[in-house]
Amino acid sequence: MSDKSAGHNWPEIYRRRRERIRDRIGDGVILWLGNSLQPRNYEGNTYPFRQNSHFLYYAGLSKPELAMLSFPDAGRDILFAESPGIDTVIWNGPGPSNEDLAQDAGIDAVQDPRRLQTHLDLARKQERPIHYLPPYSASSIYRLAALLKTGPEEVKTGVSEILMEEVSKQRSLKSEAEIEQIEKALSVTDRMHRACMAAARPGAREIELSGLIQSIALSRNMQQAFNPIVTVHGEVLHNDSKETVVGDGRLVLNDSGAESPMGYASDITRTFPANGKFTDIQKEIYQIVLRVQLEAIDMAKPGVTYRDVHTAACGIMVDGLKTLGLMRGDAAEAVEAGAHALFFPHGIGHMMGLDVHDMEDLGDIVGYGKKEPRSGQFGLKYLRLSRPLEPGFVLTVEPGIYFIPALIDRWQSERRHEAFINYDRVRDFVTFGGIRIEDNILVTSSGSKVLGPPIPKTIPEVEEACGCSIQPVWPPV
Numbered sequence: 194m195s196d197k198s199a200g201h202n203w204p205e206i207y208r209r210r211r212e213r214i215r216d217r218i219g220d221g222v223i224l225w226l227g228n229s230l231q232p233r234n235y236e237g238n239t240y241p242f243r244q245n246s247h248f249l250y251y252a253g254l255s256k257p258e259l260a261m262l263s264f265p266d267a268g269r270d271i272l273f274a275e276s277p278g279i280d281t282v283i284w285n286g287p288g289p290s291n292e293d294l295a296q297d298a299g300i301d302a303v304q305d306p307r308r309l310q311t312h313l314d315l316a317r318k319q320e321r322p323i324h325y326l327p328p329y330s331a332s333s334i335y336r337l338a339a340l341l342k343t344g345p346e347e348v349k350t351g352v353s354e355i356l357m358e359e360v361s362k363q364r365s366l367k368s369e370a371e372i373e374q375i376e377k378a379l380s381v382t383d384r385m386h387r388a389c390m391a392a393a394r395p396g397a398r399e400i401e402l403s404g405l406i407q408s409i410a411l412s413r414n415m416q417q418a419f420n421p422i423v424t425v426h427g428e429v430l431h432n433d434s435k436e437t438v439v440g441d442g443r444l445v446l447n448d449s450g451a452e453s454p455m456g457y458a459s460d461i462t463r464t465f466p467a468n469g470k471f472t473d474i475q476k477e478i479y480q481i482v483l484r485v486q487l488e489a490i491d492m493a494k495p496g497v498t499y500r501d502v503h504t505a506a507c508g509i510m511v512d513g514l515k516t517l518g519l520m521r522g523d524a525a526e527a528v529e530a531g532a533h534a535l536f537f538p539h540g541i542g543h544m545m546g547l548d549v550h551d552m553e554d555l556g557d558i559v560g561y562g563k564k565e566p567r568s569g570q571f572g573l574k575y576l577r578l579s580r581p582l583e584p585g586f587v588l589t590v591e592p593g594i595y596f597i598p599a600l601i602d603r604w605q606s607e608r609r610h611e612a613f614i615n616y617d618r619v620r621d622f623v624t625f626g627g628i629r630i631e632d633n634i635l636v637t638s639s640g641s642k643v644l645g646p647p648i649p650k651t652i653p654e655v656e657e658a659c660g661c662s663i664q665p666v667w668p669p670v
C-alpha cells in the first residue's frame with residue numbers, strides 16, 4: 194500500500210511502535226507474519242492481496258509472504274523477504290528492492306526468508322519464547338506450523354497472550370496520522386453515500402447501486418473496507434444478496450466504507466427512501482433511530498463504558514417504540530430482560546481502525562479486556578465493545594430498528610416478552626424492512642467527535658441528497 198499521509202515520518206513511526214512493543218514483551222522473540230496471496234480458483238489466479246493489519250501497523254509493507262522478527266533483548270528487528278528473481282520482474286515488473294522495503298519500514302536488517310527458520314530453530318533450542326498473534330487464515334496456520342515444527346492445533350493454542358494484550362493496547366489508541374487516514378477514507382465514503390442516494394430510484398437494482406459506490410472508491414485507488422451492504426432488505430443485518438429491484442416506497446440501506454490506501458477503514462450506514470421522500474411512518478421510525486444515535490454520540494466520553502452507552506441507547510429506543518405502540522412497560526426493565534432486541538438485535542458499535550472491526554482477530558481482549566465476560570443474552574452478545582472508553586479510541590455508533598419477519602414469528606409463537614412487546618401492532622410493520630444510521634467517532638479528552646465530512650443524516654438532508662443529480666466519479670477528493 195502507498196499514498197502515506199504527507200508530513201509524517203512513517204519509517205520512524207513504525208520503528209517507534211516496534212520499540213515500544215519490544216520493551217513491553219521483554220524476552221524471547223516476536224514473530225510477525227505477513228499474509229500470503231489466496232488462490233481464487235487455481236494458484237496463479239488470486240484474490241486481491243490484503244496485508245495482515247498487524248503487519249501493516251508495525252511495518253507498513255503491503256507485499257505477500259513477508260515476515261519480521263523482533264528481538265526484545267537485542268533491541269532490533271529483521272525483515273525477511275524473497276529477492277525478486279527474473280521471472281518476477283518479467284511477470285510483475287521491477288518492484289522495490291528488499292533494502293528499499295526495509296528502509297520504508299524503518300528496519301536496518303533484511304534477510305532471505307530461509308534464515309527465518311534458522312533464527313526460530315535457535316530460539317526453540319535456547320528455550321526462548323516465540324511470541325506470535327492468533328492466525329486467522331489456513332495459509333498462516335500452516336506457515337506457522339511449518340516454521341515452529343508443530344501441528345495446526347498447537348499453533349492455535351500457542352499464541353502469546355501478552356503480545357495480544359500489548360498490541361491491543363497500542364493499536365486501540367489512534368494517532369493523529371491514523372485519524373488522517375480514516376478521514377481520508379471517509380471523504381470518499383461521503384461521495385459513495387451521496388452518489389447512492391442520488392442514483393437510487395424505483396426500478397433500480399441493488400447491484401447497480403453497489404457497483405456505483407464501489408467504482409467511486411476504486412477510481413480513487415481505494416478498496417472497500419468490507420463487503421458493502423446495499424439493500425432494500427435492511428432488516429437482514431449483513432445482507433449479501435444484491436438481486437432485488439428497488440420498489441417504490443421502499444427504504445434503501447447502504448452500509449459501506451472505503452479503505453484508505455494505507456489500509457484504514459471507514460464504516461458508514463445511511464438509510465434513505467428509494468423515491469426520495471420518506472413516508473410518515475418511515476419518518477417516525479427514522480427519527481427514533483436518529484435520536485438514539487445522536488444521544489449515544491453525546492454520551493461517548495472517556496471513562497464511560499460502551500456497555501452503558503449501549504444500555505442507555507436501548508432505553509431511548511424502547512421509549513420511542515412505546516410512542517408508536519410497538520412496546521410497552523418500563524423501559525429499563527424491558528432492556529434488562531432483552532425485549533428491545535426484537536427490534537435491535539446487535540450492539541451499538543465496535544472499534545475501528547486498520548480493520549473495520551478493529552483487531553477482532555485478537556478476540557474479546559480488545560472490546561472487553563481480561564475481566565469482563567461477554568454476555569450470552571440475545572442481542573447483547575453481539576456487543577463487540579463494552580469497556581470504558583479512552584481518548585484515542587475510534588468507534589462506530591450504529592443503532593438500528595429492524596422488523597425481521599422470522600424473528601417476529603418465532604418470538605410471537607413463544608409469547609416471548611409479551612409484557613413489553615405489542616405483537617398485534619408489530620404485525621403492521623412486518624414488511625417495513627430496517628433502518629440503521631452509523632457514524633465513526635473519535636473519543637477525545639472531553640467527549641467525542643464525529644469523523645469525516647458531514648454525510649446527509651437528518652430527514653431534510655437525506656431527502657435533499659436523494660434529489661441531487663449524480664456526482665461525477667472524478668475529480669478526486
Ligand code: GLY
Pocket residue numbers: 419448449460549
Ligand atoms: N458495517 C459492517 C459491520 O460492522 O459488520
